Structure formats: structure tokens, C-alpha cells
Amino acid sequence: MSIKHFIQSQINSNFKLEDELPFPTRIKHLAKNDIITKYHQIEQNAYFLLNGIVKISMIRNEEDERILEFFFPNSFFSSYTSFLTQEPSNVEIQALSDCEVEVIKQSDMQEAYKTSMLANELGRIVAEKYYIHKTNREKDFLTKSATERYQALVNYRPELVQQIPVHQIAKYLGIEAESLSRIRKTIF
């Protein structure tokens, strides 16, 4: 799936694959463990993940990495607050496997917003999805136990549970790896 396919399926079913996008994009290949966006870097790009897995994390101190999100193919990712505000990024983005991405420059997106309804529609829907996802994750942290949050991952995001190492899932759930091992024993 490409950005054009995403638009056709999620935004506007009248969009045709031979139609032009309202902004230029380019394909980029990344190697496993590449840092895509560094801490304190100003985010210059939005990425659409074609192949591979990507991780966004926040590091409060050396030992204490907090994983905010994993991205799988057919989704947009970037250091989104930095992309929007053009202030230094609070997060780091890293490729967890070899990846293929479609890249939109921030400046090209801003230009497209001035004239293109489709660009604004895309920007609106991506912002809304991010907002909903963030709110749901916050609500889960407030209302569910670690076991319930892990069970929800198993049910609703099996690809995450299958493809991400246990110690990284623990960092995503905000618990120790040993606690997650205990939880997994009670569930399986």
C-alpha cells in the first residue's frame, strides 16, 4: 500500500491511483536500527511506512526508555508534535527492521495545505486518528491493569505481540520485563 492507496481507501474513494498527489513524495530505504529522527532534531518529514517496523520512544534517563508507539506498514509516522510546531523533537524514531518508507517533506505539506482540499483532508484525518489513539492509550493507563492492557494487545494487535521482543513490549506497557513474563504465564 502507498500513500495513494491510503487516500483511496481512507479519505476519498474517488481518488484514482493515476491522479497526482498534492505534494511530492520520494521512496527511501532504511536499515535495521537506523535512527530516523533524533532527539532535539526538528522534524522535517512525515513518513508513510511501506514495509518494516518502526518504534517511537522517549528516554527520561539512560536506563529508562519509554516506548510510545510501534508502527507497522500502511500507517503514517513522524515526530508529530515537532512536525507541527517545528520545535525540537521530544522523541526518537528508530527502524526496528529494514524499512521502506514514502517521505513527504514538511515544507511541501505546508505548501499543499494552502491550496489543496485533499491535503487538508488527509492532514485532518491523520491528526484525528493520532488524537483518538493517544486518548485511548491514556484511558487504558488510567483504567486498566497491566494484565488487561497486555490482554488487549493480544486481542487487538496480535501482529505487535508476535513481532516485537517481550522486553520492548514491557517498555510499551510501562512495566518491568519480569512482570510481563509473569503476566504471560498466567495468560498462556
Add this chain to the structure above:
Amino acid sequence: MSIKHFIQSQINSNFKLEDELPFPTRIKHLAKNDIITKYHQIEQNAYFLLNGIVKISMIRNEEDERILEFFFPNSFFSSYTSFLTQEPSNVEIQALSDCEVEVIKQSDMQEAYKTSMLANELGRIVAEKYYIHKTNREKDFLTKSATERYQALVNYRPELVQQIPVHQIAKYLGIEAESLSRIRKTIF
């Protein structure tokens, strides 16, 4: 300030006050303490606050109200996740004073999104602002002490500190009213 003024100042300086909005709006008056959106209600409206103060809160149990946000004039509010997903609201919205609001129906907004670039631009920018605000608040909870968070309110949102009762500010900061009293003594 009305929605038209907001569009002119925040979205598109070419928009004229005599231009038509891409969706109908109506003015509504609310009395102090009115519940604007109930828990579990499906949000049917977006509101632009013309006059007054509004509070959004989440109640985990009877004694434990958590205030998510206060809104002051010239900002949009709604039970936003419910507005977007049309699922029951997780939050309650209440007028803290007599209020005047400009109301957009969710169904009218969805219609406008199909044809209007301006509606999509407005929806995009409001979603982006909400996302940034939510991320900053989450970051403050992770990285700042209660004293630092209160000091930031004093510096950046003086209207909030002046107009909201102390026990409600405590609920917004996620601390006991007594702790906030101690913090205020050390600051002032």
C-alpha cells in the same frame, strides 16, 4: 470573537466576515452549572465558546473527579473523541459560569468536510492544536513536579489561576487541595 473571527485570525486571513461559513451555526445560552455533554452521551455538537468558562472532566469514582481541561472564550470544545467516533463520551462537560456558545452540529460538519476546503482546514487545525495540547500536558505530568506545573499555569495561563477555584485547579493538576495550598504558600 466568533467562529468567523477565529477563521480569519487562525486559518485564512482572506476570509471575510461577510463570507458564508461552510456549515450552519446557532447561538445558545447556558446557565452556570448546566451539563453540556453527559457521560455516555454521544457528542452531537462542537462548540465555540463566546463568553464564559467551561470544564471537561472524567470521574473514575464518586470522590475522584479528574479535570482534563478548562476552556475560556475564543476556543472550540466538545467531547472530542465522541464527536469524532460517535461512540459514548468518556467525559462530562459543564458550564462553570453563564456561557454563550456558537454550536455546530456534528452531522453538518461531516457534510461540510465532503466539499469544503475551509471546513477541512478548520478541522485539521483544531485536531492538531488538541493533539499538541494533549502531548504537552502528558509531558508535563511525566517531567515536572506539581510545583513546577502550578508555576507554569501562573506564568502562561494567569486567567485560569485567577478565575478558577483552588480546589478545581488541584483536580486539574492531579493533586490534593492541601498540597496546592502548601505550593501556593511557597510561591507567593
